[in-house]
Amino acid sequence: MPSPEAVTVAVLNGLTWGFVVALVAVGLTLIFGLMEVINVAHGALYMLGAVTAGAAVAATGSFLAGVGAAVVGVAVIGVGLERAVIRPIEERVAATLLATFGAMLVIEHTVLLAVGPGTATVPAPVPGAVDVGGAAFPTYRLVVAGCAAAVLGGLHLGIERTRFGLWMRGVRQDPETASALGVPVDRVYAATFGLGAAIAGLAGALMAPIVGVEHLMGREVLAIAFVVVIVGGLGSFRGVIVASLAFTMVENLGTLAVPSTQARLLAFGVMTALIVLRPGGIFEEGVV
């Protein structure tokens, strides 16, 4: 039987990682819900966030500068990607998927050529650990979980309450009518893509001190993000958050009993079962 401290740590790890995965996956699902584009380069954008943060921290010594640089930098690259690669193609699933796959290869390999192989470390801005029910949990991870949850909350409010959020929802429902009513549809697409990219970059920057920076680090996150996006329902904001947490919780609690590869397998198995039971997503509000 695992000790209560071990369980506490597992739950906290699950929450932290779950919110981070949700940050990446929410970007994917927003982009998909709006533009019907599956952005395979999303994991690479997460990686770029980590790389940019690492470089900025090394240059300035300030983690805040690192996060800021990551968010802005990756947002810009995201908009560039949308303009250069996605805009010229009609939105056929295959075409955008393949084009963004190509972009992923290009981005990852450019980073490899620029910074070399191997994992770079980034010092955690908040050292030390916190006592949670007898277990020591790194303070920084709590900070990451808090930040991620706050950003997700802010995003939700933004979509529901701001004019831009209204535009997003309108364009998603009916691009032609929205355009006829004066909504700058193209700008909404570009901005949404940039926003999704920015939060992926933020996630990467936040995780950099925890997992290190490596040019292929986005692949693992991307795979999980894809899965939780379908389980949550393509385009469903609340669905993807629930699915992300479900995945990471199952996986982390699983590691208390079995080796990590099998714990991950278990988590994927649960996801498969969810897809079979609810093909339209957890809340059945996914695009069908």
Place this chain on the structure above:
Amino acid sequence: MQRGVLIAGTVGALAAPAVLGDYALFVLTSVAVLGIYAASYDLLFGFAGMLSLGHAVFFGLGGLVVAQVLTASLPGILASLILGAVAATVLAVPLGAIAVRVSSHAFVLVTLLFVLIAELVARSWPTLVGGTDGMRVTAPTVAVPGVGDVPMYDPGVRYVAVVAALVATVLGLRWLVATRFGLALRLIRDNPDRAAALGYDVRRLRHAAFTASAGVAGFAGGLQALVTEHVSAGDFSIMTTADPVVFTLLGGRGTVAGGVLGAGLVTGLDELLSGVTNAYPLLVGAAIIAVVVGFPDGVLGGIAAARRRWRERP
């Protein structure tokens, strides 16, 4: 014209062992195996319009079966290949049932989930394919009636056998897509609503395409194990599952032979560049973007378009 090219190509290909060295033969044999893999994928993607990212599950399973059969010293290379194809087909039945229930966008990601699980399984239980490092597969001699013992480790022999298998596969698939089943698939690809309105059982036909292409992919995977004499968890990786997508896209989807061409182009590029630079993935990535944006019908599509323009010149 096309038949002429096919005949000339086959003759030329079969003459190769007389002139090429062992390594060149190995490369061509690998291309042929990947061509079978890509051709199986074209049935699903090019003709049925189903973008699956899970094809490596079946490819890897074929290799797994062959590896297990040969490791157990059971006789029959051909039997192990067929068993691999059958195993893949059988696995495709439930997986396909899950996958065709969801939307076309979710289909892409559900098939990806399959391959992620398969790779984890392969890594977690090393007795299957030797985990990440993999295991060796030795191809013994084959007793061919009337010819005697044929050494399967001879590169020339392997080459001829695999090329023959490739030609048979391409011809078989081209026949299949010309049947009513193939026509129905194309209708479903181009206009699923109309197909349903006309009374076709879209879901069942898609499921059939999924299983059929899986079986051929399993066959290709078994050949891969024999040709490379190695299997590993990498046979179930994302890159392996992306390969046929890239090959059919570059070569021309919906043509069966396009995948073979794509496999040849990518392998050739890899061979040419690996001595010069290690920016290979970058170039493949750039090539994919260029093709998708500029030449969505791939090389064969580009050739067909050029021929049309030539014929229609004023």
